[in-house]
Amino acid sequence: MKKRFIPSLLLAALLAGNAQAEIVSDSLRTTIYYRTASARLELPYMDNDRHLAALGDSIRSLGGDPAVVLRRILIQASASPDGNTKYNKELARKRGEDLRDYLKDNLSLPDSIFALQPQGEGWSELAEKLGRTDAPWRDKAIAIIRDTPEWVVREGKVVDGRKRQLMNLAGGRAWQYMKENLFDSLRSGALVVCEVERIERVMPEPETAQAELKPAPEQAADNTNNTQTADTESTATLYNGKEEETTLPENGAKESAEKKPFYMAVKTNLLYDAALVPNVGLEYYFGKGWSIGGDWMYAWWSKDAKHRYWRIYGGELEVRKYFGSKAAEKPLQGHHVGVYAQGLTYDFETGGKGYLSDFNYAVGVEYGYSLPVAKRLNIDFGIGVGYSGGKYKLYEPEDGCYVYKETKRRRWFGPTKAEISLVWLLGRGNENSKKGGTK
Known part of the structure; x- marks a missing residue:
């Protein structure tokens, strides 16, 4: 009725x-x-x-x-x-x-x-x-939602799924449209x-x-x-019960309400590690594909008897934007582009001529891909191109002393950053579904 x-x-x-x-x-x-x-x-x-x-x-x-x-x-x-x-x-x-x-x-x-x-x-x-x-791929997308299972499993392994097919539809444009509009x-x-x-x-x-x-x-x-x-x-309801006053709290949230997910990563660049330059970095995801990160490196190796020095310390700040189907699945993975700024001090000598800089800097743009490999582990590949500048001194060891020769200015445009980083994922909900990130 x-x-x-x-x-x-x-x-x-x-x-x-x-x-x-x-x-x-x-x-x-x-x-x-x-x-x-x-x-x-x-x-x-x-x-x-x-x-x-x-x-x-x-x-x-x-x-x-x-x-x-x-x-x-x-x-x-x-x-x-x-x-x-x-x-x-x-x-x-x-x-x-x-x-x-x-x-x-x-x-x-x-x-x-x-x-x-x-x-x-x-x-x-x-x-x-x-x-x-009125999207041209509309009917195909609706058919995928209607006919494709959430997971397609063969021989006990997930090989495909509804979300993956939608992400690949129209070269990724369909999924991007749905993200922006629906x-x-x-x-x-x-x-x-x-x-x-x-x-x-x-x-x-x-x-x-x-x-x-x-x-x-x-x-x-x-x-x-x-x-x-x-x-x-409100399309409120009816209830055959007590007729009593109920006061709605202003904050409307229980103390035990669930917190928002939190995405952070700790990383180390394996290329720097291989060059005997220990380093560590942090990256924080703040939403809509954007993250901010910082890295620090420090090495202080020397053999005075052989005039060998390998001393460097400095850091980097970077802002990234993640994009693509992997990035749509979960933050801090998939393709990314960014801008970065570096600053460092170094003293290199290998038994002959030495190079000493109180401060060098670099700025540039980077492209990379963060690949999920385990539940809380990614491998991040990246390359950066930009401008590096600063002054450095040339010196040579003579009669037990280091003799200053000249001061030069560095002006370099080209690759200024290379990265193969091991990335540990931290935070609530910051987990890959399975090895390789396949859902």
Whole structure:
């Protein structure tokens, strides 16, 4: 029975001396929104506070109605297909549990009334949104979502999958389009569906009931408008329980809410290590493919008797942008480009002429690829081209002393950086799915 007939039916029930009860099923729904990669419920975000406040108002105003019974609150939590599949499924589960706990604690609802259905990645919603676009590859993408399993397994090994095919569609342009235009709208997080049973009072004589219902259209129309407004703002539910005040906290988040994922890496350049220059670096990912990193090197080897010196220390700062299908799966992997700045001091001598610099610098651009090889291990390949400048002194050992010869200026444009780095992944959620990064 549509909601606009409820006031008329209740009026008929009051006027009738004898009536029989009939159960009518109904449902209402509301959507709660979350920030990207977060399971934390934020009341001010996307009008969540207004949606939940309207939900509470409906419970308080209609909870005492004996003709209305709330049978179940179904929470369908999801995440966008962008990113790591395992992490997205866990994120959807945490969102559903966090929202359930909030509703239970703040609206005085029993545990038995809740049912969680983590949806994982929102593939059906993505297909629906793709159907409303005019992209030339639209039909192929929808067919992949509909017909390709999440994982394609042969002889116990994952060889292909739905996400991989979508990433390769149209040379990667399809996935990039979905990232830029569709995925954000799939990050709503949780759909709350309230399943309601209403008691319909039916008159024993249809003619009498029909006569009593005649004056109700105006009232029913008003009720329809009110119901549509409630559906628009929160689509709140009904609950046959206590009529008591419930206060929604301002922060809207539990102390135990899940923290956001954290992506960081510790690395060492194996080429420098092979040249007996120990080095260590840190890289921090701050979102949307961007990261910032720093490296430090230090070596102080010398053999005075043979006039051999190998002394160098300095560092580098770099900003990177990751891109491509691997980067879409998880941060800190795949293709990357960046800009960097270096500064160092050195003193090199191998038994003859020596080179001493108090400070040299370099700036340039780099390209590289970070390859997943284990759960928390990548190999990062890179090459940089730029300008190197600074002054250095030439000296030679003579009669037990080091004799200064001349000062020169370095002006060099070309390769200034080479990298084969071993990368350890740190942080929550910063794990490769399996060796080689295949999902």
